[in-house]
Amino acid sequence: MKYLDEYRDEELAQKLIKEIARIVTKPWVIMEVCGGQTHSIVKYGLDRMLPPEIELVHGPGCPVCVTSLEMIDKAHAIASREDVIFCSFGDMLRVPGSHSDLLVLKSRGADIRVVYSPIDCLKIAKANPGKKVVFFAIGFETTAPANAMSVWLAKQQGITNFSVLVSHVLVPPAMAAILQSPQNRVQAFLGPGHVCTVMGYNEYFPLASTFKVPIVITGFEPMDLLHGVLMTVKQLEEGRAEVENQYSRVVNEAGNRTAMDLVYKVFEVSDRKWRGIGSIPQSGYKLKSEFKDYDAELIFNVDKIDTQESSVCISGLVLQGVKKPQQCSAFGKQCTPEHPLGATMVSGEGACAAYYTYGRFLEKIEMAVPE
């Protein structure tokens, strides 16, 4: 397939890997920020093709993984109401809350629907005037424009039975939190390609200079990732700490102005709690006060939530790149995609689920290659 197969080419991959091996002289720990990147790396077996000096650790960029338990429990409380049609992105459905998940609530009769775009919720709202349609607006900067658009359009069109439960998170504050942690091992980042498609990469210059870390904005195909690793290793070996753009076919420095304007019309920056990591100041979006009529948290008043997190799950440490999924005592035992204890085991973008699905256990299984 054109514009895709070129980025999945075995010969080119070998060339890039050879070049990385040629320039690397010592061990480096590089974090890929996005869950989509993690998924691609494990799916193509990329990390195991790299020279042993390079360790890839998996970052917090899996939106369903970092959505706080309180928020998920609130979503479950709202979704369980008889007067509600609850709409969500697909991979949120199996994320465990304190007591249940959306799939189980659906089997008990809750009206829960998977949508590809939040704009679809407006159609559902118009078709069901007697119901309150709620969209679970989660995600990083990538999903913010479409989520903002749904609220913006609802106001324009005077749709009153639509609201959003907002749990938006932002990448740069999370990267700063990881770098400031005493446990931090990360020496460089493969930056978030899709987030920067929307936001540009101006915000990353202060991070690179303050913390002296190279940041290479990187795409999601195997060649993008290998190229990103090569650019990062080059900086590390040369002692540079700059922001570079590997994903230049999509990302530009200034970002998508139209999308950003819409986001700032509807949302404002706020503190946000991250699952497994805790509260990070100024790390999320909330609805601006002029859109409070669309705020599901205010409409449904679901404040008294008693959360219960699994005591063995170490997803917070996995999300910060401190631990690998197999280092958790529950991995592949009590915790599997059929019965996840933490969100990193649910989404395809979660490091634990990617490791489990693609057979990454403690012992490496060698593939037999017939002649």
Added chain:
Amino acid sequence: MVQKIIMEIKEINSSIDYATLLGSCPLPITNYKEVTLAHGSGGKLTHRLIEQMILPQFKNEFLSPLHDGALLNINNTKLAFSTDSYVVNPIFFPGGNIGELAVNGTVNDLSMCGAKPMYLSAGFIIEEGFAMEDFWRVILSMQNAAKKACVLFVTGDTKVVDRGKGDQIYINTSGIGIIPDDVNIKTANVKAGDKIIINGTIADHGIAIMSVRENLEFETEIRSDTAALNGLVETILNASKDVHMLRDATRGGVTSVMTEIAESAKLGVYLEETKIPIREEVKGACEILGLDPLYVANEGKMIVIVPPGICDTVLQAMQSHPLGKNAAVIGEVVNQHAGMVMMKTAIGGSRVVDMLSGEQLPRIC
């Protein structure tokens, strides 16, 4: 003969201690208090549901191999017997409809046993208010599919349920086929070194359904691959009777079939990602939807496992048939990583290909 079979059935039934089963364990322990949609996905939860709730209660030598159909022997005639239910939404989709699917599905299950499908039954559960015109379309296409597959409907049943208690129409079909004496298709035949062949492009059916459900429009229409495979199976068996295994890759996609074979044969499966045929537009749709085509359903695709010596002969025979013209060797059975499917990825890396627990969930971004 009849007496003998009745005695056998009595013996098997009496060997199952129902009192113990019911008394000591009123409900097998599962992680779920209710059945969820994920239990119907064809992945791990479906298997667990069958293994925990159903199999132990009906255990017998005909059921245990868990093939696409049961292999029976009556009066020295080898029979295949199979059943399947169809609940697809929407009922009309590009390339077919629920009626055609219901005929082809059971025909294919019988064919995968090496049988020549003969007689089918049809059970209709119809929702009150279902348009008579739509029912007529379904019936006509069943008639047409049966004619094409050369099978007869010999018995049937209709039930109507209250509006809202069903989704327009559900169809169950069961079928009987005769297995030629010299045909012997079963998992136990599968050996290390065997070649794995597929008869064409993957994921067409699942993506055709999804594109209607999600209102996705592509430049070229993606059509379901629903087809009766009995003709192709006949071509294959005419080329060589030494075929080891046949399985149609329906719900759960190629992954579910390959994992099931690896597990039950206690051998490893090696696949090569770049060898697996897939249409450009289907690949594109999978990228947009965030789905892995290896898990997406097919309705006219089969996996053929053959000893290396006859691989070329079988492949050529398949390619000469309209339903096998894109047939390709996609991998091999190996002694290593027993019970597990591993794949050489497009860029030369390796990964495990495992069944999903439930439905493939579209990713956020």
